[in-house]
Amino acid sequence: MKASKKDIYGSRAGGTATGNNGDKWSESMQAMFEHSLESQGPERTAQLLEKLATQLRSEPRPPAGQTTPYVNTIPAEQQPDYPGDRAIERRIKSMMRWNAMAMVVKANSNTNVGGHIASFASSATLYEVAQNHFFRGRTEDFPGDQVYFQGHAAPGMYARAYLEGRLDESHLQNFRQELAPGGGLSSYPHPYLMPDFWQFPTVSMGLGPIMSLYQARFNRYLQARGLTNWKTEPKVWAFLGDGESDEPESLGAITLAARENLDNIIWVVNCNLQRLDGPVRGNGKIIQELEGLFRGAGWNVIKVIWGTEWDDIIKRDKSGLLLKRMEECVDGDYQKYIVEPGSYTRNHFFGKYPQLLELVNHLTDEQISKLLRGGHDVRKMYAAYKAASEHKGQPTVVLAKTVKGYGLGEAGEGKNISHQQKKMNEKELREFRGRFDIPISDDLIAEMPFFRPSPDSAETKYLLERRKALGGFVPARVVRPVPLDVPKLDYFAEFFNASKTEISTTSAFVRLMAILLRHKGVGKNVVPIIPDEARTFGVDALFKDYGIYSPKGQLYEPVDKKSLMYYRESKDGQILEEGISEAGAMSSFIAAGTSYASHGVPMIPFYTYYSMFGPQRVGDLFWLAGDIRAKGFLLGATSGRTSLNGEGLQHQDGHSLLHASTIPTCLPYDPAFGFELAVIIADGMRRMFVENEDIFYYLALYNENHPMPPMPAGVEDGIVKGLYKFKPGVDGKKIKAHIFGSGAIMQSALKAQEILAEKYGVSADVWSATSYKLLRSDAIRCQRWNILHPMLPAKKSYVETLLAKEQGAFVAVSDNIRTVPDQVAPWVPGGLFTLGTDGFGRSDTRGRLRRFFGVDVESTVIGTLYALAEKKLVDRKVVAQAIKDLGVDPELVQPQIV
Numbered sequence: 001m002k003a004s005k006k007d008i009y010g011s012r013a014g015g016t017a018t019g020n021n022g023d024k025w026s027e028s029m030q031a032m033f034e035h036s037l038e039s040q041g042p043e044r045t046a047q048l049l050e051k052l053a054t055q056l057r058s059e060p061r062p063p064a065g066q067t068t069p070y071v072n073t074i075p076a077e078q079q080p081d082y083p084g085d086r087a088i089e090r091r092i093k094s095m096m097r098w099n100a101m102a103m104v105v106k107a108n109s110n111t112n113v114g115g116h117i118a119s120f121a122s123s124a125t126l127y128e129v130a131q132n133h134f135f136r137g138r139t140e141d142f143p144g145d146q147v148y149f150q151g152h153a154a155p156g157m158y159a160r161a162y163l164e165g166r167l168d169e170s171h172l173q174n175f176r177q178e179l180a181p182g183g184g185l186s187s188y189p190h191p192y193l194m195p196d197f198w199q200f201p202t203v204s205m206g207l208g209p210i211m212s213l214y215q216a217r218f219n220r221y222l223q224a225r226g227l228t229n230w231k232t233e234p235k236v237w238a239f240l241g242d243g244e245s246d247e248p249e250s251l252g253a254i255t256l257a258a259r260e261n262l263d264n265i266i267w268v269v270n271c272n273l274q275r276l277d278g279p280v281r282g283n284g285k286i287i288q289e290l291e292g293l294f295r296g297a298g299w300n301v302i303k304v305i306w307g308t309e310w311d312d313i314i315k316r317d318k319s320g321l322l323l324k325r326m327e328e329c330v331d332g333d334y335q336k337y338i339v340e341p342g343s344y345t346r347n348h349f350f351g352k353y354p355q356l357l358e359l360v361n362h363l364t365d366e367q368i369s370k371l372l373r374g375g376h377d378v379r380k381m382y383a384a385y386k387a388a389s390e391h392k393g394q395p396t397v398v399l400a401k402t403v404k405g406y407g408l409g410e411a412g413e414g415k416n417i418s419h420q421q422k423k424m425n426e427k428e429l430r431e432f433r434g435r436f437d438i439p440i441s442d443d444l445i446a447e448m449p450f451f452r453p454s455p456d457s458a459e460t461k462y463l464l465e466r467r468k469a470l471g472g473f474v475p476a477r478v479v480r481p482v483p484l485d486v487p488k489l490d491y492f493a494e495f496f497n498a499s500k501t502e503i504s505t506t507s508a509f510v511r512l513m514a515i516l517l518r519h520k521g522v523g524k525n526v527v528p529i530i531p532d533e534a535r536t537f538g539v540d541a542l543f544k545d546y547g548i549y550s551p552k553g554q555l556y557e558p559v560d561k562k563s564l565m566y567y568r569e570s571k572d573g574q575i576l577e578e579g580i581s582e583a584g585a586m587s588s589f590i591a592a593g594t595s596y597a598s599h600g601v602p603m604i605p606f607y608t609y610y611s612m613f614g615p616q617r618v619g620d621l622f623w624l625a626g627d628i629r630a631k632g633f634l635l636g637a638t639s640g641r642t643s644l645n646g647e648g649l650q651h652q653d654g655h656s657l658l659h660a661s662t663i664p665t666c667l668p669y670d671p672a673f674g675f676e677l678a679v680i681i682a683d684g685m686r687r688m689f690v691e692n693e694d695i696f697y698y699l700a701l702y703n704e705n706h707p708m709p710p711m712p713a714g715v716e717d718g719i720v721k722g723l724y725k726f727k728p729g730v731d732g733k734k735i736k737a738h739i740f741g742s743g744a745i746m747q748s749a750l751k752a753q754e755i756l757a758e759k760y761g762v763s764a765d766v767w768s769a770t771s772y773k774l775l776r777s778d779a780i781r782c783q784r785w786n787i788l789h790p791m792l793p794a795k796k797s798y799v800e801t802l803l804a805k806e807q808g809a810f811v812a813v814s815d816n817i818r819t820v821p822d823q824v825a826p827w828v829p830g831g832l833f834t835l836g837t838d839g840f841g842r843s844d845t846r847g848r849l850r851r852f853f854g855v856d857v858e859s860t861v862i863g864t865l866y867a868l869a870e871k872k873l874v875d876r877k878v879v880a881q882a883i884k885d886l887g888v889d890p891e892l893v894q895p896q897i898v
């Protein structure tokens with residue numbers, strides 16, 4: 001029902017929002033809406049309504065709705081002029097499209113190495129507008145904007161680098177064939193594989209987004225602590241897929257960015273409405289869903305939905321029906337409009353309401369099919385990026401609507417198979433060439449030659465001039481070694497002596513970190529990271545002196561202000577207290593651990609956490625830490641399936657060392673004593689921050705108190721390599737055995753050594769096995785060399801050399817599953833007999849748990865005697881007698897393992 005203008009103003013004068021008056025209000029508002037549409041047009045009306053809605057939301061009881069109408073956030077009349085040369089930029093972009101496509105199709109014409117065309121095809125404009133006008137490269141006094149590229153769009157980034165002259169044809173030819181002679185290009189962004197090019201790995205969905213947030217936050221941390229001194233702040237740009245937004249890591253930390261006012265971050269979500277299998281939200285609208293989520297989380301949201309061609313149509317719609325139609329169509333419909341001819345869109349989209357058909361009467365079907373989506377329109381994207389870059393106080397997300405496989409036509413534009421399309425026939429290639437005006441002749445088309453204009457062409461000049469003006473190429477990973485003045489081992493001399501009291505390796509570590517924080521050379525570079533477990537490990541002792549980083553400082557008086565360890569938050573705090581987010585804490589570890597590369601400021605992160613919630617919980621980020629060449633120390637505290645007593649099945653970790661062993665550049669250690677910790681950490685700092693090795697460390701820490709012995713002479717090398725003799729067995733016994741102990745279970749080995757000597761005539765040497773993985777890696781390296789050099793004298797690994805002359809049985813006992821020590825079994829003379837904690841943990845005391853798993857003192861004695869019996873070095877009766885003597889129930893229930 002239509003209300004006259006008079007009614008509108010009449011109704012404003014009185015009435016409430018209930019009963020008949022409520023109807024009147026509704027009518028009046030409807031009339032006002034129609035009036036506004038008529039005089040102001042739909043975009044302006046949408047803006048006015050939005051303004052009202054914002055006002056309404058700030059009322060004490062805001063309504064639930066968090067979305068705005070399905071139109072561009074920036075209306076046409078507020079759009080800035082485009083500063084670039086659109087024609088030349090289009091030509092350059094088209095060449096990139098061609099080369100990116102050719103790279104993938106070529107690679108797959110004679111191999112099955114895969115690759116993706118459709119993702120970059122949809123996002124080319126999103127990147128090119130940023131490359132020509134926004135991304136700032138690294139200069140002497142500016143670290144460069146930090147850009148997280150969508151992993152599957154990598155061919156597009158290589159295509160640009162080719163036009164820039166940074167890559168040549170042979171590189172493109174070897175896309176995804178990195179082991180080809182001369183090398184090739186990695187499938188996705190991998191700094192490990194292309195260390196001068198890629199900065200941030202992104203291809204495991206969700207990791208780029210969460211890392212980018214913590215990177216932006218870490219940038220602020222560095223600046224707040226006076227460790228950097230930029231004139232302008234770098235921006236963090238993260239490009240992600242709309243499908244990718246479903247990963248919990250993608251959206252799980254977005255409130256952090258709003259809470260800490262990270263206006264140094266811009267996310268661009270490529271909303272091509274499709275993921276790998278089909279539509280992201282066929283029955284809904286991903287853009288609206290994301291808008292609601294981001295607004296609710298406190299972000300500035302900029303939607304780029306419609307291209308310039310729509311401006312006039314939107315303006316001419318006075319009925320409001322166009323917006324209604326745009327809103328009622330679901331993403332499944334929008335996908336169909338891409339695949340079907342323009343006539344379908346005319347009939348189905350516009351045709352639903354006859355008035356709408358009039359809006360497009362002047363357009364041919366062909367023209368209707370070319371009504372662009374906002375993400376393919378440089379003017380709309382520029383407006384969004386400009387607004388995003390200038391926005392203050394909030395992070396910004398740009399939701400850009402695009403078409404998956406844009407330009408691929410029949411070969412895969414908007415189709416459900418688009419993501420997997422890697423081949424194109426000659427006809428499709430011709431069409432693609434035609435659509436983007438690539439100057440390649442008919443007779444060459446089937447060969448898919450890469451196309452690069454000459455260095456003095458207008459295109460090359462323009463492209464290089466733009467990058468020069470913006471400071472240099474992006475992506476680029478530049479590392480200028482800045483050696484740190486790390487302390488020598490002597491600095492930790494207090495750990496060489498016996499401890500006065502019984503302490504755990506966790507306490508020893510916290511003490512060590514406190515000493516390191518005081519070091520004049522590197523104290524300021526230490527970044528203690530903790531996910532709401534400081535009190536569990538004793539890290540709260542550092543709160544008062546070093547403070548918890550908080551950009552707001554401390555706006556309240558903490559309840560424990562009078563205590564020594566009060567919860568002190570401060571603007572320049574050194575500790576990163578991440579709350580209960582292992583993924584967030586790991587992202588901080590990665591940001592700090594790569595600061596040497598991203599800022600030229602080496603930092604030494606120490607991330608301490610419940611070992612069970614490390615690689616098992618967020619293993620993909622641990623893997624990524626290797627790829628991104630992060631450095632630092634990961635401390636899996638509360639390690640050991642029986643050492644962490646009471647907590648039970650979910651907490652008791654006996655396998656994180658195995659997880660850590662799977663990461664090629666991670667050095668996992670299982671130290672038993674404080675001095676071992678000191679040796680490993682001192683050596684690690686030297687290797688990472690003086691020798692500049694791109695490695696990181698994982699140390700299992702235990703919470704069981706026991707005596708810390710003095711450091712025997714000359715053991716440093718063995719500690720670092722993974723095995724050394726800690727305490728030789730007593731002389732004068734006929735039977736010889738060797739027990740490898742590690743972590744807290746070293747205590748079982750030491751006590752077993754005494755019993756074996758006293759009661760069973762066995763001289764057992766106790767060895768400290770600090771790292772089975774490192775022993776194994778060294779042995780594998782030798783083995784590989786030996787296999788390939790059969791006629792040369794064989795190389796011997798460290799462990800083989802160390803044990804060559806030792807006699808008797810070898811036994812390993814640890815608080816981990818047997819697979820951890822078994823890693824080295826093939827290189828132990830006569831094999832290795834292993835005791836361990838395979839199976840689920842239980843809530844109980846250490847004593848009962850260790851008996852249950854068979855890693856207590858008595859089980860270690862029995863196990864050693866059994867290993868000797870297997871070698872016929874003792875009679876089996878001795879084993880039976882020991883079981884009786886030591887009171888072990890042979891029918892004791894076993895941990896279940898299938």
Ligand SMILES: Cc1ncc(C[n+]2csc(CCOP(=O)(O)OP(=O)(O)O)c2C)c(N)n1
Pocket residue numbers: 118119122150152203204205206240241242243244245270272274275276280404419
């Ligand atoms: C953690 C993870 N799971 C699954 C995949 C496999 N995968 C690669 S791309 C993709 C779809 C991506 O869709 P979207 O995020 O919408 O990106 P688009 O290519 O559409 O831009 C999937 C499922 C992956 N790379 N990472």
Ligand SMILES: [Mg+2]
Pocket residue numbers: 241242243270271272273274275280
């Ligand atoms: Mg997508």
